[in-house]
Amino acid sequence: MARGGFPGGMGNLNNIMKQAQKMQQEMMKLKEELEQRTVEASSGGGAVTVVVNGKKEIESLNIKPEVVDPDDIEMLQDLIIAAVNEAMRQVDEMMAREMSRFTGGMNLPGGLF
Numbered sequence: 001m002a003r004g005g006f007p008g009g010m011g012n013l014n015n016i017m018k019q020a021q022k023m024q025q026e027m028m029k030l031k032e033e034l035e036q037r038t039v040e041a042s043s044g045g046g047a048v049t050v051v052v053n054g055k056k057e058i059e060s061l062n063i064k065p066e067v068v069d070p071d072d073i074e075m076l077q078d079l080i081i082a083a084v085n086e087a088m089r090q091v092d093e094m095m096a097r098e099m100s101r102f103t104g105g106m107n108l109p110g111g112l113f
Helices: 009-036 073-103
Strands: 038-043 048-053 058-063
Touching: 009 073, 038 073, 048 073, 058 073
Parallel strands: none
Antiparallel strands: 038 048, 048 058
């Protein structure tokens, strides 16, 4: 073993650092690409439809007029909440799926992305 405890010396450590930096840059690029993607979810058989981007921002919300009942606002609220929650879940799944393809299933801390 070389002095300092690294097999192959400092050159090997430098290569590892370069590879780590490259991987970090590629992951950041992928994250930016995923943030531009959108998912669509609906509730009430399509009565409420929401489109959310990869940054978890609502881009559009469509409510069919026939679902708007002034005497039952709670139902409309529930439909909106259900559609938004489903879209957010889909964004999380999309991010996890794409990142796991990139990382090869490495267990990276969730706070990284």
